[in-house]
Amino acid sequence: MKFTTLVSATAIAVASTAFAGSAQARDQVQIAGSSTVLPYASIVAEAFGENTDFPTPVVESGGSSAGLKKFCTGVGENTIDIANASRKIKDSEIAACGEAGVKDIIEVQIGYDGIVFASQKDGPDFTAFTPSDIFNALGAKVLKDGEVIENPYNQWADFNADLPAVDIAAFIPGTKHGTREVFEEKVLVQGCEDTGALKAMVDGGMGEKDAEKACMVVRTDGKSVDIDGDYTETLARIDSNPNGIGVFGLAFYENNTDKLKVATMSGVAPSTETIAAGEYPVSRPLFFYIKKAHIGVIPGLKEYAQFFVSEEIAGPDGPLAQYGLVSDPELAATQASVEAEETMGK
Amino acid sequence: MTDTTLTQRAETQSAPAPLPFKSILEADALTRKRNAAEKRFKMYGIAAIAIGLFFLVALLWAILSNGLGAFSQTFIKVDVPLDRQQIEAAEKSVVKTSKYRAIIDGAFASELTKAGISTDIPTKGLEKLFSSGAAATVRDYVLANPGAIGSTVTFDLIASSRVDGYLKGRVKREDLAQDKNLDAAHLDLADQMEDAGILEKRFNWAFITGTDASDSRPEQAGIGASMVGSLFMMLVVLFLSLPIGVAASIYLEEFAPQNRFTDLIEVNISNLAAVPSIVFGILGLAVFIQFMHLPQSAPLVGGLVLTLMTLPTIIISTRASLKAVPPSIRDAALGVGASKMQSIFHHVLPLAMPGILTGTIIGLAQALGETAPLLLIGMVGFIASNFPDGVSAGFFSPNSAMPAQIYEWAKRADPAFYERAWGGIIVLLLFLMTMNIIAIILRRRFERRW
Known part of the structure; x- marks a missing residue:
């Protein structure tokens, strides 16, 4: 019947687009985590989208623990690239990450709150x-x-x-x-x-x-x-x-x-x-954590991190300090470690 | 025997004292009591409605008084000379927009001199009057029109949220004593600028068509992108839940045998309608994202989750309207030799359609206002900052939805976002009202009575 063909056609169309879509590469950075870091991350994400050719990263909130848990679910395009945290990552979380295959984590300290x-x-x-x-x-x-x-x-x-x-x-x-x-x-x-x-x-x-x-x-x-x-x-x-x-x-x-x-x-x-x-x-210091395995796979990931810790953004005269972040006096060292993609525990 | 009964009857009739004569126009005690009870009940009803109306008025008053401000926005008119050297220098730096801010500051200082306004604020301090998004406006213009470099262009730049709040009466001079974002001196300057016609409050189209903005520039935030997100979600919900829901209800109502199994299904559908929506969010996270590997924060996933939520509503209302079609119509169709399917699709379904559509629209309206399941599939946050660049991207690229956007704004620190949240509620309410009105019209126009 007409009606039944319509139903099956829609079902097939939706299902096929769904699977075509999941095969599609993700082209924006995805971030989740601390609601304290969210304002800063959103300011940086917005400026990053404005000043580069990369799309504006997506920043979700939900709390440091929830963000790190999401971060540790594994490696791949359907997992987030960066977790924001208003505290240091715990050993138990690093262990959970390791079990899920997230072995190389880059820790970036962005300043104090x-x-x-x-x-x-x-x-x-x-x-x-x-x-x-x-x-x-x-x-x-x-x-x-x-x-x-x-x-x-x-x-x-x-x-x-x-x-x-x-x-x-x-x-x-x-x-x-x-x-x-x-x-x-x-x-x-x-x-x-x-x-x-x-x-x-x-x-x-x-x-x-x-x-x-x-x-x-x-x-x-x-x-x-x-x-x-x-x-x-x-x-x-x-x-x-x-x-x-x-x-x-x-x-x-x-x-x-x-x-x-x-x-x-x-x-x-x-x-x-x-x-x-x-x-x-x-x-207390504020952090974000990057999955090293995603650098080079997700376009703009490393650039975002470098942009974040650049003097013009995270420095004492940048927009983050303007909003209320206390900039880190050791920012230069952080910039170098992001540049070298230094992972934790090495 | 007849005698005795007669006398007995006469005795019983004469035994009680004769009732006093009473006009039926005069109410006796019992009637008065009953009438009083009825009157009281009416009063309770009126009181209940009055309380309801009072809260409705209070709610609308709160929404309108808090939210209407979001629909106007303060702009500053500045002639910006687009100097080639300055622009080339700006394009070389890491944060290009910050250099553009300096260009605007310079242009604005000379604009003030031209208008005959003198101020003690240094040129660098003038930038607090502007939104940090103003620089992006200028840069986008330059990138889109490279030919304009070298000429002077008049821009209407967005004023900062504090200046905007001052013109709307939200920010007072004494509030700024501890504020590092703006000083009272800026407000004096703003008054002068308003007199000179440089500063102007206008209708804020950008609020309806714009995208979300970061915490440092509430003045730039708009609900447009999340409106698009909601639209794509509603498309998914409509095209999945209507066919599935209608097919399920036709089968259950017309074909399915009455047995324990179908009873079980029926009970479960009713139960599902009462399941809290956050449960569907958890299910969506587990099934669509973690198992099926669909992208996070995508309106497609949001739509799928909301479909699950809407299905029971649609099935229940469809079954009710199928039941309301008189059996004589089915019998007549079957009587002239139509197959069961023909009788349903040619006669019963068209007659039930107004009821089905009403139920669908009400289900969609419910889904449109839902936030809780979206929290879990990553649609709340700083997400609606880009418009999708195509239909496929509309389904797959990260986006938010209107209620999620409102929730997000209500959480943010700057009071200007609070105003946006209320403004967003007005937009959402308009959508919901339109949908409900369509449902009412459909019902009125096409409803049949037997």
């Missing part, structure tokens, strides 16, 4: 924090009167009279974010050490490692809220809660200075300068 603590612009005076303040406010167990006890504090002024007497409400990145790791290591553990809670825990018979882990545990009585979404969600929560403190990336804060005010950390105000100088304590 600062993590800032900000609150509503017209809210209480949260202008200066130390890691100890954050630990006392958010830690599950803190040191009080020489004893490690469940966190008894309800207000910031309870442990530091210089801070406003308002209820503690903090919005911190959820555990799937790379930012959380930095927050735990550079703020919570540091605060734990500074307040003496770490020492008290070790003296109380805990191992060093276990004590550090205990320091990273955040209180669960609702005063600290994990935000699994993006910074826009944290911003919305701060917007509706004048007493709230949020954790943001420096670049995000700099784009929303009309709504947020930033607090100093140990007396240092966050800025690209203080982070580059190593004075602002809460910062």
